[in-house]
Amino acid sequence: MFIVCESGASAVMGRFVADVGGTNIRLAQETNGRISHIKKYLCKDYATIQEVILAYFAEFPDVTFKAGCIGIACPTNTDTIKMTNHHWAFSVKALTQGLSLDWLQVINDYTAVSMSLPVLGEDQKHQIGSGTADPTGHIAVFGPGTGLGVGHLIHTPVGWQSIPGEGGHVDFAPVDAIDMAILTFLQKRYERVSAEQLLSGNGLLQIYQAIADMNGVAVSCEEPAQVTENALSGACEICVKALNQFCAIMGSFAGNLALNMGTSGGIYIAGGIVSRFIPFLEQSDFRARYLAKGRFKEYVSVIPTYVITEPDHGLLGAAAYLEQHYKG
Known part of the structure; x- marks a missing residue:
């Protein structure tokens, strides 16, 4: 006009x-x-x-x-x-x-x-692991960044409807011994440890600090980007362990979202962090932890997981x- x-x-x-x-x-x-x-x-x-x-x-x-x-x-x-x-x-x-x-x-x-997910093309996302999305099934998305965002999308007779919330601030739920040690480490800093305290840029740095503390190693990284860079190059064993644990915790979180919402349309990972290390994510414990849901392993196994590669x-x-x- x-x-x-x-x-x-x-x-x-x-x-x-x-x-x-x-x-x-x-x-x-x-x-x-x-x-x-x-x-x-x-x-x-x-x-x-x-x-x-x-x-x-x-x-x-x-x-x-x-x-x-x-x-x-x-x-x-x-x-x-x-x-x-x-x-x-x-x-x-x-x-x-x-x-x-x-x-x-x-x-x-x-x-x-969440509203972007139905309009993403195949060249704007990367699937991690197996599974096939139901084109009208519920969808969940989360994204580690400065914080941890979470969104949900359901299909209705009048189109897609986003369900708002603050899922990044749920309690962190440790799964293995390393998770528990990280939780103990962070409980000395915070009255309450939310998922965001691990699944964010600062969260990756805190995971690195906790694992260094567990191994009696002095920290040398002061920024999350340093942890990622050293992990991807293999220059620092503690950084490799930290990034893998970050991916594992993401897998558990993604699996919880799949169970919460019955997300037959898929689980998506957004944000500016994870898209930088997709090959590492594919080789990490992400998908194994995603599937580690006991009697409901088969339930989540058919639900695909994606990384959004479209920056906008x-x-x-x-x-x-x-x-x-x-x-x-």
Whole structure:
């Protein structure tokens, strides 16, 4: 749609989508469920979310943005939005007015991620292990990143419906002796140890620290990326053990999601961490721990597990949500 400005110049009426994590915010324009003009910004560089969205708008002076959908890493069930792993906090109503929008929906980032799953092509995901997805079966997705996001998707007569939640904050459930030692190690730091304390970037670092402590080895890595790099190169035995245990714990968590929701449509792993080491994941204890469900091993064995390889799946999901819900 075009409008005529007072100057006589034409302006395009636009819609935008955003994918907001604890570290980065990605923004794009949306048209008929498709995204374009993708830009990435560091959250720490902006005092407020309104500031960075307006900076994005300013890059497209010929577009008048009137609607948007934001997927963000925190609960979104009230007008007040406060991020879990970043300092941004805002009112949805105030942000709508501040951006001069007619319509704005703020959804949990994993609601957005879950909405992307039905539109992913085979070249945008990588299957780990066996299993065949039911095209209309329940789906679950989780993603280690700055935190641990979890989402669910069910098929209804009127289309796909995302079930929001905060599954990354469930209690960590140890399975083997190493898990139990890690739990003991972390209980000295935290009153409560959630799954996110292990399945996140900082979680990988804490697993490494715990395993080093168990083996009486001084730690040499200060960042999760160092642990991953040393594990993949084989330069550090403790790092290899840490990354394998990270994968094993992911497998147990994925299997629990499969049991909770009866996810015959599959379990997906999102986020920016796991897609970096898919070959390692395939050789790790991930799938063995996923299947280690006792009498329900056969139940989960037919449910496929995937790693999402499409980097902009959060934006795709926000676009799918916007397309399905915005009627303006």
